[in-house]
Amino acid sequence: MAAFLHRRAGVRLSLLLSAPLxxxxLAYLGALAALFLTAFYGTDTFTGELIRTFTWANFQDLVTTEVYRTIALRSLGVALxxxxxxxxxxxxxxxxxxxLASPRSRRWLxxxxLTPLWASYLVKAYAWRVMLSSGGLLGWGFGVTATILTxxxxxxxxxxxxxxxxxERLPDSLLEAAGDLGAxxxxxxxxxVWPLAFPAVVAGSIFTFSLSLGDYIAVKIVGGxxxxxGNVVYDNIGAANNLPFAAAVATVPVLIMLVYLAAVRRTGALENL
Structure with a gap:
């Protein structure tokens, strides 16, 4: 068996990646498939039971209802x-x-x-709630601005x-040469600096944009x-007990991220990450 695997690198790689793939x-793509499938179901208005019959009603309500269009645009604006x-x-x-920092200072920086990432999400969000409350340090109150800051x-x-x-991968010699030439x-x-750092900026923006687009806890805490x-999805899963409509709403950030990644890919930044 060892000799067989030694001669066939492709088989070794397939066996190595089989478990994570x-x-x-199952866990990620399967969940997404279940989400999209549920978005085309309906619910019984009297019993609240799930009706496994194909329908576009959830997406029609999502597109034609002005309040949901406003929420989607507001979420996009907050993420941007x-x-x-x-x-x-x-x-x-x-x-x-x-x-600019020395190697030793760089490690401490x-x-x-990284230190804020070790603290609880809820602790940090409630700390901003205290600061933004009427008697807090900033006293700006709650709303979209408070959500963006948090x-x-x-x-x-x-x-x-x-x-x-x-x-860090940017050669210092390029900066020195540009300075010597009088730039x-x-x-x-x-x-x-910007052209070489742009792929890294794109990588960071994917995190900040996607995490902000789907967040609902911070909005509950500081959003007034x-x-x-995210809040519409949560409310329809809980109080409204309308899982198909919640699934339809949850497809919106997925589609927005696909469009965002497609736009970023056209710039060539993803190939340079």
């Missing part, structure tokens, strides 16, 4: 705003870590970035670390009466 197929804020904050921090804080490390990894800082950033896609 089977788990991926969180990603933009995290990019503006993370890029200079990552550049300072990768190019990476630990400092999510931007929660997902910031997921933007810093990919950009830091990308900038200004703005031109160095535009022609050297605001609703995003």
């Amino acid at each position: 089977a788990w991926l197929g 705003a969180v990603t933009a804020i995290d990019l503006v904050v993370a890029f200079p921090m990552a550049f300072a870590m990768a190019k 990476v630990i400092a970035v 999510l931007a804080y929660l997902w910031l490390p997921y933007m810093i670390l990919p950009i830091y990894a990308g900038l 200004r800082a703005s031109r160095v950033f535009r022609t050297i 009466r605001s609703q995003l896609i």
